[in-house]
Amino acid sequence: MVTEADNTIRESEEVLNGRTSSPSIVNVQEMVRCNLSFIPDRFKRSEEDKSKDVDLSVLSPQIPVIDLALLSSENVEELKKLEWACKCWGFFMATNHGIPEEVLQRVKDAAAGFFELPFQEKKAYSLDSNEMQGYGRPFMVSEEEKLDWSDSLILRIYPSHLQKLKFWPTTPADFRDTVEAYSTEVRKVAETLLGSLSLMMGMTKDALLRLHKDMAQALRVNYYPTCRNPDQVIGISPHSDASSISILLQDDGVTGLEIQHDGGWVPVNPVLNSLVVNIGDVIEMWSNGKYKSIEHRAITNENKARMSLATFFTPDTDVEIEPLDHILDPQGSNRIYKKVKYGDYLTHSLRKKIEGKTNLRFSKYND
Ligand SMILES: O=C(O)CCC(=O)C(=O)O
Numbered sequence: 063m064v065t066e067a068d069n070t071i072r073e074s075e076e077v078l079n080g081r082t083s084s085p086s087i088v089n090v091q092e093m094v095r096c097n098l099s100f101i102p103d104r105f106k107r108s109e110e111d112k113s114k115d116v117d118l119s120v121l122s123p124q125i126p127v128i129d130l131a132l133l134s135s136e137n138v139e140e141l142k143k144l145e146w147a148c149k150c151w152g153f154f155m156a157t158n159h160g161i162p163e164e165v166l167q168r169v170k171d172a173a174a175g176f177f178e179l180p181f182q183e184k185k186a187y188s189l190d191s192n193e194m195q196g197y198g199r200p201f202m203v204s205e206e207e208k209l210d211w212s213d214s215l216i217l218r219i220y221p222s223h224l225q226k227l228k229f230w231p232t233t234p235a236d237f238r239d240t241v242e243a244y245s246t247e248v249r250k251v252a253e254t255l256l257g258s259l260s261l262m263m264g265m266t267k268d269a270l271l272r273l274h275k276d277m278a279q280a281l282r283v284n285y286y287p288t289c290r291n292p293d294q295v296i297g298i299s300p301h302s303d304a305s306s307i308s309i310l311l312q313d314d315g316v317t318g319l320e321i322q323h324d325g326g327w328v329p330v331n332p333v334l335n336s337l338v339v340n341i342g343d344v345i346e347m348w349s350n351g352k353y354k355s356i357e358h359r360a361i362t363n364e365n366k367a368r369m370s371l372a373t374f375f376t377p378d379t380d381v382e383i384e385p386l387d388h389i390l391d392p393q394g395s396n397r398i399y400k401k402v403k404y405g406d407y408l409t410h411s412l413r414k415k416i417e418g419k420t421n422l423r424f425s426k427y428n429d
């Protein structure tokens with residue numbers, strides 16, 4: 063009898079041996095569940111890539127920690143710290159964000175509950191690449207491209223007319239309510255942060271939010287199964303986010319996220335109930351490169367699967383992004399980014415292989 067597991071392995075092998083070019087059907091969690099005894103070449107990182115890795119885990123304790131309650135009360139010291147974090151790290155941990163612990167725990171449980179379902183059930187929510195939402199492999203990849211050791215579920219949260227319920231799991235039963243409750247809370251955090259970032263950039267508190275027009279919001283739940291040889295694969299390839307800001311909720315006790323700093327990779331160790339925030343490409347463009355959208359990646363491990371929930375905030379697709387006038391010198395001679403329509407930028411970044419910060423080249427002069 064041919065079992066589901068046999069089919070998955072056969073389909074995976076066909077892709078991995080180049081007989082079909084549809085990597086979207088490769089499901090890593092299922093490969094691991096079926097005890098695939100080898101790591102398929104399509105997932106193996108090249109020796110050249112690995113040789114470029116510089117381990118800077120000694121710097122993990124130095125990753126900035128920002129107290130959002132202090133920021134909300136416009137504490138000058140905290141605002142300065144935020145500015146340093148955005149200039150020098152592009153990433154920070156956010157504490158005192160005001161999201162109740164219960165909301166964080168429930169959304170992590172709901173997401174974990176979905177990934178625990180049998181593959182056949184999850185397949186019902188398969189990704190539609192036109193919609194850019196659903197369960198599967200989100201990036202359009204070429205036939206030669208290496209594949210990441212992860213599966214994901216992407217949902218558009220806001221504006222509501224882009225929410226397509228056919229992609230929303232109905233098991234666990236509270237999935238939708240829980241994700242909506244978390245999304246409402248995390249949006250408030252994003253708005254507070256954008257307020258502080260506006261002040262930091264010398265504008266009125268509402269300036270950045272208004273620049274987004276109707277700020278869109280999407281959730282990507284990443285699931286990284288264990289890997290028998292974690293050094294050979296990568297959970298998510300190095301990339302910068304095409305967002306204005308991203309807010310990440312990570313699993314407690316499993317480190318996987320690593321960020322580029324001083325030419326090496328610095329792991330971001332999860333801290334219970336805190337969030338990880340990063341500046342995306344849009345703020346880098348608005349600030350003419352002053353605040354950095356930093357390359358990051360996720361690695362896997364041998365013993366424990368990891369999950370992360372990344373929420374991306376983005377401008378309306380009609381918004382034209384370019385360095386803000388007051389950030390440029392009077393002649394504009396220090397301008398490094400051209401004007402781009404956000405929708406075009408997003409389409410470009412989704413079509414391309416995720417390859418470090420190459421997306422930003424699309425809007426950069428002289429590149
Ligand atoms: O899993 C992580 O920690 C990183 C996820 C991420 O970078 C993304 O979804 O864009």
Ligand SMILES: [Fe+2]
Nearest residue numbers: 301302303358
């Ligand atoms: Fe990311």
